[in-house]
Amino acid sequence: MVEKSQLVSDEIALPALYSSVRQHSLQICESLEAEDFSCQPELYVSPPKWHLAHTTWFFEKFVLEKVLKNYQPYDPSFAYLFNSYYETAGDHLPRNKRGALTRPTIDAIREYRRYVDEQMETMERGWMDDDVRQLIITGLNHEQQHQELLLMDIKFILGTNPLYPSCLAGLCLNEMSAVPQRLPSITIDEGIYLIGHGTKEFAFDNESPRHRVHLDAFGLESDLVTNGEYLDFILDNGYKRVDLWLSDGWQWVNESRIRAPLYWHFVDGIWCCYDFDGLRPVDVNLPVMHVSQYEANAFARWKGMRLPTEFEWEAASPFIEWGTAWEHTASAYLPYPGYQRPEGTIGEYNAKFMSNQMVLRGASIATPPGHQRLTYRNFFTPDMRWQFSGIRLAKTL
Ligand SMILES: [Fe+2]
Numbered sequence: 001m002v003e004k005s006q007l008v009s010d011e012i013a014l015p016a017l018y019s020s021v022r023q024h025s026l027q028i029c030e031s032l033e034a035e036d037f038s039c040q041p042e043l044y045v046s047p048p049k050w051h052l053a054h055t056t057w058f059f060e061k062f063v064l065e066k067v068l069k070n071y072q073p074y075d076p077s078f079a080y081l082f083n084s085y086y087e088t089a090g091d092h093l094p095r096n097k098r099g100a101l102t103r104p105t106i107d108a109i110r111e112y113r114r115y116v117d118e119q120m121e122t123m124e125r126g127w128m129d130d131d132v133r134q135l136i137i138t139g140l141n142h143e144q145q146h147q148e149l150l151l152m153d154i155k156f157i158l159g160t161n162p163l164y165p166s167c168l169a170g171l172c173l174n175e176m177s178a179v180p181q182r183l184p185s186i187t188i189d190e191g192i193y194l195i196g197h198g199t200k201e202f203a204f205d206n207e208s209p210r211h212r213v214h215l216d217a218f219g220l221e222s223d224l225v226t227n228g229e230y231l232d233f234i235l236d237n238g239y240k241r242v243d244l245w246l247s248d249g250w251q252w253v254n255e256s257r258i259r260a261p262l263y264w265h266f267v268d269g270i271w272c273c274y275d276f277d278g279l280r281p282v283d284v285n286l287p288v289m290h291v292s293q294y295e296a297n298a299f300a301r302w303k304g305m306r307l308p309t310e311f312e313w314e315a316a317s318p319f320i321e322w323g324t325a326w327e328h329t330a331s332a333y334l335p336y337p338g339y340q341r342p343e344g345t346i347g348e349y350n351a352k353f354m355s356n357q358m359v360l361r362g363a364s365i366a367t368p369p370g371h372q373r374l375t376y377r378n379f380f381t382p383d384m385r386w387q388f389s390g391i392r393l394a395k396t397l
Contacts (some may be wrong), residue, residue: 014136015124021140022117026110030170037106039157040099044384048157050082050098051150053109055143056116057082061089062291062346063135064119067128074115075104088345116308127283137202138346140298144371147172148388150365156386159263159274168277174365176324178285183222186319187397190217194317196336197375207348207375209338213311217397220308220316224325225299227389228284230291231271233299234260244301247293252383262290262385287390289325292380293358296328296391306330308394310377313361317374323367324359325390326378333357333379364388 003096029037029048037049046054053076059077081101083092093101104112125134151171158165197203213286224305239259242250252258260266263274264282271282291299293307300306308316309333331355340350357379363372366388 008072014128014133014163015121018120018136018140020126021143022113024172025055025143025147025150026113027170028147028154028172031111031167032154034106036149036154036157038099040096040104041160042386043096045153045156045386046095046149047101048150048154049106049109050101051146051153052106053078053082053104053112054084055139055146056109058142059116059120059136059139061086061141063080064116064123066135067123067132068119071119074112078104078112080327082153085349086345088348098157098284110380138296141202141371142349143206147368148240148364148366148371152386152388155263155274155276158276164274164279166276166278170285172277173276173370174323174367175285176345176365178283179223179226180286180377185395186220187224187314188215188220188312188316188319188340191215195311195314195375203373203374203375204350205342206333206339206354206377207373208334211337213315215315218308218312219395219397220312220320221393222320222394224287225393226284226325227273227282227286227288230288230299230391231282231284233302234271236302238298241302244298246294246297248347249292250384251362252292252294256383257367258295261288261295287324289388289390290385291328291389292385293328293360293380293389295385297330297382297391299391300377300393303393305393305395308392310359310361312373312394313392317361320392321346322362323372324365324389325362326364327390327392329359329361333359333377355381360387360389 001214028298032048038047040047060073061079061083079089080091081093083089085092151173154167156173158167192212193215194210195213197207198210236243239253245253260271261273265272265279267279272279290297298306307328307330313327313329335351335354341347360378360380361376363376
């Protein structure tokens with residue numbers, strides 16, 4: 001497991017870090033059965049096997065092919081199978097077909113990982129310039145993003161199986177603690193705040209440039225919204241009151257017949273939820289999780305409050321505890337002023353998704369240790385809720 005001190009940065013010995021991060025992905029999957037590895041129950045869920053191969057292809061494509069002359073790919077067909085969305089890197093398997101990949105087998109994928117790891121380790125023992133080190137660090141951060149995606153997808157695969165199988169051992173989830181007794185809300189003064197990444201440590205391109213933002217004074221809750229509070233919203237017919245919902249959200253709730261957070265089921269008069277350990281009664285003291293931005297928005301309105309913008313969140317972040325659930329914001333995922341899309345295929349990593357998505361801030365119990373940053377910008381469409389997402393409320397003063 002990657003320790004908290006092992007930040008993926010250029011300050012750490014790369015070979016040891018590479019090995020540690022790569023091992024962590026395999027560890028997350030240790031308790032899966034062979035059938036779990038190929039399952040794709042929804043378009044947006046990828047089979048665990050695909051993640052293990054795609055992160056490996058990323059090192060082949062962006063590091064080994066660039067750095068090693070005459071590099072021989074493990075299998076030339078894998079570029080088609082495991083390129084996710086990089087159009088300038090060639091044709092790729094449509095996303096909705098990933099579940100059709102019963103072959104290559106999981107054993108073949110593990111062999112693929114070993115082959116690429118050996119090539120990478122040989123290369124890392126030689127001299128590397130800063131550009132190559134940066135490519136490897138990007139690859140490791142990319143793999144860490146997929147470690148969280150792996151946990152999201154494993155939870156969806158098991159949590160939508162009618163048997164609700166338990167699969168907690170070895171998943172590398174951080175501990176989730178109950179929301180403490182309500183702490184007083186935080187007040188942030190009006191002022192100009194510096195937003196965005198401003199150190200030499202690694203950050204994704206979408207966190208820059210650092211820039212100034214004027215904020216009016218606002219209040220932010222110290223604690224995340226709990227399951228208990230969310231139950232009150234349900235019991236007050238929150239899902240049935242059109243006045244609480246954005247138009248798109250209201251349509252989504254009705255068309256998708258949404259009546260509770262993802263993984264919640266009403267069983268014998270009790271609300272239960274799936275949490276990797278079977279179906280259990282909802283713990284009212286834990287933070288609510290697996291709600292969409294639409295739901296977060298409606299809940300905030302029901303409370304007479306609102307979601308923070310991503311800039312408010314970042315300005316207040318030194319004063320709040322976070323790391324349990326990604327926190328919905330009211331901000332659209334847009335480029336910061338002066339943002340330049342990186343040249344080449346790597347420019348497709350973040351920039352092309354800057355439309356129709358909303359920003360989430362913080363980190364979650366599924367975020368690998370060392371992968372958190374106050375400037376980190378996660379993003380999803382407002383109907384998605386298989387990510388470990390929660391709610392923190394704000395108010396205008
Ligand atoms: Fe990826």
